[in-house]
Amino acid sequence: AQKVTQAQTEISVVEKEDVTLDCVYETRDTTYYLFWYKQPPSGELVFLIRRNSFDEQNEISGRYSWNFQKSTSSFNFTITASQVVDSAVYFCALSGVNRDDKIIFGKGTRLHILP
């Protein structure tokens, strides 16, 4: 069975601090996708990244970076120099790569960036 665990329910940091959101996953698949989504107060799910299990390179996009460690089944997300606009719920998610595979979400981490 597939499972995504986001142990941090809620995090508060002061603006400009760096913050890391943890994600640990379980799957029996040898090939899979990992995702991060942002859900601001308006409710939409904003796609941030998809990572193929074959690709363990870390990725950086502006202030965002992701650390994929297959050995520990983790896919952590770091926001550098956080801003108030980063306040949202962040979901880590997992899916297989086949036609019938659906995306399984973690419970989410609510991030508060304090001015």
Next chain:
Amino acid sequence: AAGVIQSPRHLIKEKRETATLKCYPISRHDTVYWYQQGPGQDPQFLISFYEKMQSDKGSIPDRFSAQQFSDYHSELNMSSLELGDSALYFCASSLVGRGGLNTEAFFGQGTRLTVV
């Protein structure tokens, strides 16, 4: 390019009424997924369709039904609405490649259903 379109964006219904949510996938996408997100919860998979056939089914109540039409749009029909059905309903679409592998799924903006 246009993303996944869901309508309506907001819907208010009374208990025991019926609701129909619509999803228009990205052009040429052949797979549609429906998710339900209750207040403070993570999105939960309801059902998916590939090439107009039901592909997978999650924890979808018997009161709900869905289908995908010839133009690939999908509708989620919800009958005998209950207060607990109040949630955000997301639709996502993807394209299954020739090898049967999914491209990434793109989510619509969601429909917020309130049952009163």
